[in-house]
Amino acid sequence: MAKSQDSVGRRGFLKTAATGAAGLVAGAKPGDVHAHQAADHQAVPSDLTLRVKALESLLVDKGLVDRAALDRIVDTFETKIGPRNGARVVARAWVDPAYKKRLLAEASTAMEELGYHRHQGEDIIALENTAKIHNLVVCTLCSCYPWPLLGLPPVWYKSAPYRSRAVIDPRGVLKEFGVDIDADVEVRVWDSTAEIRYIVLPERPAGSERLNEEALAALVTRDSMIGTAKVTLDVAEVPA
Amino acid sequence: MNGVHDMGGMQDMGPIRHERHEPAFHEPWEGRVYALSRVLRTRRGPWNLDAFRHAIESLPPVDYLRMSYYERWFTWMLTTVVAAGDVTQAEIESGSPAAGSPRKAVLVAPEAVSSMVDRRASARRDVAAAPRFKSGQRVRARNIHPSGHTRLPRYVRGKSGVVVVDRGVFLFPDTNAHLRGEKPQHLYSVRFAAREIWGEQASQRDFIHLDMWDDYLLPV
Numbered sequence: 001m002a003k004s005q006d007s008v009g010r011r012g013f014l015k016t017a018a019t020g021a022a023g024l025v026a027g028a029k030p031g032d033v034h035a036h037q038a039a040d041h042q043a044v045p046s047d048l049t050l051r052v053k054a055l056e057s058l059l060v061d062k063g064l065v066d067r068a069a070l071d072r073i074v075d076t077f078e079t080k081i082g083p084r085n086g087a088r089v090v091a092r093a094w095v096d097p098a099y100k101k102r103l104l105a106e107a108s109t110a111m112e113e114l115g116y117h118r119h120q121g122e123d124i125i126a127l128e129n130t131a132k133i134h135n136l137v138v139c140t141l142c143s144c145y146p147w148p149l150l151g152l153p154p155v156w157y158k159s160a161p162y163r164s165r166a167v168i169d170p171r172g173v174l175k176e177f178g179v180d181i182d183a184d185v186e187v188r189v190w191d192s193t194a195e196i197r198y199i200v201l202p203e204r205p206a207g208s209e210r211l212n213e214e215a216l217a218a219l220v221t222r223d224s225m226i227g228t229a230k231v232t233l234d235v236a237e238v239p240a
Numbered sequence: 241m242n243g244v245h246d247m248g249g250m251q252d253m254g255p256i257r258h259e260r261h262e263p264a265f266h267e268p269w270e271g272r273v274y275a276l277s278r279v280l281r282t283r284r285g286p287w288n289l290d291a292f293r294h295a296i297e298s299l300p301p302v303d304y305l306r307m308s309y310y311e312r313w314f315t316w317m318l319t320t321v322v323a324a325g326d327v328t329q330a331e332i333e334s335g336s337p338a339a340g341s342p343r344k345a346v347l348v349a350p351e352a353v354s355s356m357v358d359r360r361a362s363a364r365r366d367v368a369a370a371p372r373f374k375s376g377q378r379v380r381a382r383n384i385h386p387s388g389h390t391r392l393p394r395y396v397r398g399k400s401g402v403v404v405v406d407r408g409v410f411l412f413p414d415t416n417a418h419l420r421g422e423k424p425q426h427l428y429s430v431r432f433a434a435r436e437i438w439g440e441q442a443s444q445r446d447f448i449h450l451d452m453w454d455d456y457l458l459p460v
Contacts (some may be wrong), residue, residue: 019440022424032283052269052314054335055274055321061336064326065279070312073275076357078264117358123407140393141295142250143309152274154262159311164250167395168438169446175257189434192247193391194427194451195363195405223258 011100025052043197082151086115086199087220088122089149093126094204103201116148124149127190128201129227136174136197136227137190138166142190146199150222157226168190177228201229241387242394245297249438265426270310270402277313279348281355285324289361290417292316294389366425370384371454373428378460379404381430381452389417392456396448400460404449409456414454425454 019133041160059065093100103110107126111186124146127135137143145153156162165173170187174180181187190198204223223229247253265271283293295316297304321327331338348356361374373379383398384390391413407429411422434446 008272027256030449037411046267046269048311048314049267051288052276053270055314055317055332056272058327058331058335058337061278062327062341063345064330064347065276066346066348066350069279069346069348070272070275072350072353073278074265076270076353077274078271081357082264118396120290125361140395141391142296152264154259155266156256156308157259159257160247160250160253160305161255163251165256168251168442170434170446171443173256182323183443183445185445187434187443189446189448190392191448191450193393194407194413194453195410196427196429196451227443229452 019227044138059205062234077152081148083149083220083222084217085114085151086113086146086149086222086225087217088114089116089126090201090220091197091217093201094208094216095213100201108201112150123195124197124199125186126201127227129203129230131185131187131203133186134174134227135188135190135198135200136166136170137192137200138163139192140164140167141191144195146195146197149199150225154222172226177223179228179230200225202227202229202231205231205233241294241297242385243297244301246394248393257421265310269309273310273314277317278356280317280320280324280326281349283324283326285320285326287320287324288416288417288419289363290389290413291419292438293413294417295320308441320458340382344405347380365409365411365422367409367424369409369425371426373403373406373457373459375403375405375453378456379403379428379430379452380460382456382458384456387413388414390414394449395437396432396450399432400438401411401436401450404431407451410453411457412451414455421447423455427453428457430457 019239021224038208056067056070058132060067089103092114094182095104099113103126107124110126111124128139129135143153143158145157160171167189170189171181192198204216205219208219211219219231219233221229221231260434267397281287287295288302292361293398299307299312299315302317307315318332323455324435326344326365328338331341351370378400380400381392381398382402384392407427409424411424412428415421415423428451430449431454434442434451436442437448
C-alpha cells in the first residue's frame, strides 16, 4: 500500500484504501506489517486511518451508519465511561460500611445506586483486597473487563505479556507493576472466562482517615481496581 | 480451539508496557472502529458476542499477534459487513455503493446512542436447568480440545479444583459462537490451586479462579 495518498483523488483514495482492506481479509501481505504499537504515534495518516475512513464512508453512503452516532459513542468512552466511575464506587464503599456490604454482596445493584448502568456490568463481582488476600483480574482469552465502571481496557491489559503471565506468575507481574506481595499473602487471580466481570475493591490507604469521599475517589487508580496497584496517598497514576 | 489467543501460561511474551495517562483511544481510527463495531453489532445477523470473539481468535496466528487490538476488530468488520449483506464485496473494493442500490435504514441514530450504550446485554438466562455441581464440590476440568470456540483455557484442562459458588444459568459460548443454540447451563466459580496447574514453581498461596460451565466439568 502506498504511504502517500496526496496525489490521489477521493475516488482513487477510496479504491486504494478499500482494496487494501480487502487484501487484509485475504491474508497478510509481505511488507504490509504495521508498526502500530501502544506507544507509537504516526505523523502521517496511517494505512488504517485511510482504510477505516473508507469503510466508514461506504457505510454512511449506504445509509446504515450516521456519523453523528459514531461521534457520540467515541465521546461517551472518552469522557463519560471510565475509571472515575469505579473510583467513586470504591470511595463510597470505604466511607459507607453498609454500601460496602451491598457492593460485595451484589455489585451490579450497588453500582446502579450511583447511577452506573450495567451493559457488560450485568454481572459484576467486587473482590475485596485485604491484608491477607490480594486479588488480580485478567482475561487470558481476550479482553473481558468491567467496562461500565472502568471504561475501555488499557492496551497492556489486552496484551500478550499480561494475559500470558498473570496466571502463571502473578507475583512477578505484580512486582513489574511495583507491587510487592508478602509471601504469606494469598494471591487470587481471576481469569474472566465467562460474562462475569470483576473489579477489585482495593484497601483503603493508611493515613486517609481524614479524607472525604471525593478526596478518596481521587486516590483510586484504574490499576488498583484491576489489582495491579495498591492505593497510596500519593497518586502515582492519574487515570484518564 | 487451541489458538494463540489462549495465552494463559505462555512465556517470553516480553515486558508489560504500562502507559501512564493512557487515552481511551490512541488514534482517531481506533475510536471509529470501536464505534462502528458497536453500531454494527446492534444488527441481527450471523453473529453474536461469542461468534465475534471466535472470529477474532480465528485470525491467522501470525496476524493475531501482529495486529493491534482494534485492527483485529476492523478485520472482523470487513468480513462481517459482507457476510451480513450490509455491503457487497464489490462495494468494499470500489469504496462506494453500487449504482442503484437501495439506501438502507440507519442502524443507530445519534439520539439512540446513550440507550444503546446502557443496554443490558446479559448472557444470563432465566430458564430452569438442574445444576450438576454444588459449592464445595471437587471437580476436574475436562481434558477436551474442541476445534471450535471454547472458553475453557488450555492451562486448566485436566486439572482439579473446587466449586466455590454456582453463579446461575448462562448461555454456553461453545455452541452459541457457532449459532448452534444457547444451550443454557449452570456456571460456577471454580478455584484451582496454582500448584495444581503449574507445579512446584508456583506459590502455595496462589490460586486461580475461573468461571466454568457444567459442560466443562467432571466430578472428582
